[in-house]
Amino acid sequence: MPKSSNSAHKKTTVSPPERREELLAIAAQVFAAQGYNATTVRKIADAAGILAGSLYYHFDSKESMLDEILSGFLDELWARYDAVLGAGLGPRETLEALVTESFREIDRHLDAVAIYQKESRHLGTRPHFAYLVESQQKFEKAWLGTLERGVAAKVFRADLDVRLTYRFVRDTVWVAASWYRPGGRHSPEEIARQYLSMVLEGIALHDS
Amino acid sequence: MPKSSNSAHKKTTVSPPERREELLAIAAQVFAAQGYNATTVRKIADAAGILAGSLYYHFDSKESMLDEILSGFLDELWARYDAVLGAGLGPRETLEALVTESFREIDRHLDAVAIYQKESRHLGTRPHFAYLVESQQKFEKAWLGTLERGVAAKVFRADLDVRLTYRFVRDTVWVAASWYRPGGRHSPEEIARQYLSMVLEGIALHDS
DNA sequence: TAACCTACCAAACACTTGTTAGGGAAGGAG
DNA sequence: CTCCTTCCCTAACAAGTGTTTGGTAGGTTA
Known part of the structure; x- marks a missing residue:
């Protein structure tokens, strides 16, 4: 899992993670x-109250800023995912934990998730951002595997296309970054609870 | 519903909808x-086999191309949605029809849907693209209304936050544009069927 | 005081961007 | 043959792009 952080500090600068994180x-x-692409380095500098060139004291390039944002987010995400996947839970409990951790991650790294959602697809083609597709493959393996385990254990329905289900579940969780705002009406855990209830039990009312 | 097509032809050019549609x-x-934003007019011209300046014989600007693509898509979408909403169906049947029409629209206008997904949020702030947020509000009214009707009629569960459910359902449907490819394994109708089965009945297996 | 480091500014650079102006080849109409 | 329309090219423009270079104010260390 250190595979996804590939750029960031090139010299062993141990000291200055302060103003850097702020920027x-x-x-x-x-x-x-x-x-x-629509963001110019001058806009970033404006928002920070400095001039464009001053950003290059802290960062190598505009792209390296994006790189650090995305790889930092993925590193933290996978630390938590790996903890869930290694806990030896059943399929349903694993799914619930993954969903909950995902919404928590949206709550913490909202901006990074939004960027990932918008740009990862066409960034993945560039060799420098190959770790994005690696992460996505690992992602698919974890979620798809959990769903398949659930079907085999007869806790999930077998008459649905697993791959379709995976895509629906995955997308719905992460697209939440487009409307979620921290400190809003619902906590990440509450959103996860409602979402899991919908996906697991369905929204239809049964009279039996 | 002609509200959403606001630019397009400015003179009454009745003749040339041929090369234009191709481009x-x-x-x-x-x-x-x-x-x-990452697309330059030179890239479009390259893909069309002409030079950048030649595009301006057909279109006023790069932005007007985007405008025509999006408004054309929304016009067609709303023509079909309005047909569904005016058919006097019950809540569940309305939801099923809306979902099915949505996946059909993704099948037909895949590129436009993908663009809409990526750009509509930050385009909506520009006054020229105000029709995007108008459409989104109308969209919310249609879907949210259907869900609320269903709750009132006791065909949908009442213990879920309706607005959360709306967002989940809406997003999952439209984000399909990021992985759907026409001519693939599943038809739009089959995808709609599976998705509706998941959302209505849930993926959990019940033993009763 | 002197040397040094951090964090920034001022000014320019080479390049790309969307867009425009004028011209020209091809073909149909009179 | 001439006129006109359609569609494209050549060549350039002004503005904006990411980035570099050299300098400097202020604080810390010796």
């Missing part, structure tokens, strides 16, 4: 709001 | 693949 958060905010 | 389809393809 990264600002950049993530602008990236998420305007889109990566 | 629009090419532009939509490149926009969908690379993102609007």
Whole structure:
């Protein structure tokens, strides 16, 4: 899982993670709001109250900012996913834990998730961002495997296309980043609870 | 519903909808693949086998191409939605019809849907694209209304937050544009059937 | 005081961007 | 043959792009 953090610090600069993190958060905010390509380094600098060239004291390039934002997010996400997947839970409990951790991650790294949603597809073609598709493959293996385990254990329906189900579940969870706002009406855990109830039990009312 | 087509032809050019449509389809393809801002007019021209300046014989600007693609898509979508909403169906049947029409629309206008998904949020802030948020509000009214009707008629569960359910359902349907490919394993109708089965009945297996 | 490091500014660079102006080849109409 | 329309090219433009270079104010260390 250190595979997904591939750039970031090139010299062993042990000291300066202070102003750097601040600027990264600002950049993530602008990236998420305007889109990566539509965001100019001057807009980021404006939001930070400095001039464009000053950003290059802290970062190698505009792309390296994006890289650090995305790889940092994926590193944390996989740390939590791996903890869930290694806990030896049953299929249903694993699904519930993955969904809950996903909504928590949206709550914590909203901007990074929004950027990932918008840009990962066409960034994945670039060799430098190959870790995005690696992560996506690992992602598919974890979720699809959990669903298949559930079908085999007869806790999930067998008459649905598993791959279709996987896509529906995956997308619905992560697209929440487009409307979720931290501090809103529902906590991440409450959203996860309602979502799981919908996906597991369905929204139809049965009279039996 | 003609509210959403606001630009397009400005003079009453009755004749030339031929090469124009061809170029629009090419532009939509490149926009969908690379993102609007990352797409240069030279890339579109390359894909069409002409030079950048030649595009301006057919279109006023790069933005007007985007405008025509999106408004054309929304016009067709709403024609079909209005037909469904005016058919006097029950809540469950209305939901099923809306979902099915949505997947059909993804099948037909895949590029436009993909562009809409990626760009509508930050385009909506621009006054020229105000019809995007108008459409989204109308969209919410239709879907949310259907869900609420279903709760009142006791065909949908009452213990779920209706607005959350609306967002989940809406997103899952439209995000399918990011993985759906026409001519693939499943037809739009089959995808709609499976999706509705999942959302209505749930994926959990009950032993009663 | 002197040397040094951090975090920034000022100004420019080479390049890409969307867009425009004028011209020209091809073909149908009179 | 001439006129006109359709569709495209050549060549350039002004503005904006990411990035670099050299300098500097202020604080810390010796």
